[in-house]
Amino acid sequence: MVTRRGFVSCALCAVAGGFAAVATDAQAQPAGQTTGVTRKILSTExxxxxxxxxxxxxxxxxxxxxVARHTHPGIESSVILAGEAELLVDGQPNRTLRAGDSFQVPAVTPHSLRNGSGATRVAGTYTVEKDKPLASPA
Structure with a gap:
């Protein structure tokens, strides 16, 4: 089942436990907000x-x-579509990412992102355990 739902003002990686993967309708639900980030759920399956x-x-x-430090109960795989940002992942050297660069963050690994001087667009895929918050503060 694929559903679509858009919303704004949520962190790139749903910081502060802002989303939950819900088994009954397989959707991500917003619960918190962060300024400076616009996020749209394209699909949940x-x-x-x-x-x-x-x-x-x-x-x-x-x-x-x-984007404040947070974790996910599964793997995050993302690609930078436009712009430039610095990715900070615990246990890894900081990385400057530009358009065309991709990255993966292992499950339950604290990470954050500092955006550059222009807007950055990102496409992300989260493979996470259902019924757990999509993200939790770290």
Whole structure:
């Protein structure tokens, strides 16, 4: 089942436990807000076996915005579509990412993002356990 729902003012990676992967309707629900980030859920789909869901998102991060440290109960795989940002992942060197660069963050690994001087657009895919918050503060 694929559903579509858009909303704004949420962090790139749903900081502060801002979203929950919901088994009953396989959607991500907003609960918190962060300024400087616009996020749109493109699709949410349950995977075979019923333990995980895949949430695909598009996000735009305002110039100079910072996404606070957080974790996910699964893997985040994203690509920078436009702009430039610095990715900070615990246990890894900081990376400057530009349009065309992709990155992956392992499950339950604290990470954050500092945007550059222009707007940055990101496409992200989260493969996470259903019934758990999509993100939690770290």
């Amino acid at each position: 349950a995977l075979p076996g019923g333990q995980y869901v895949v949430v695909q998102v598009a996000a735009e991060i305002a110039p100079g915005a910072i």
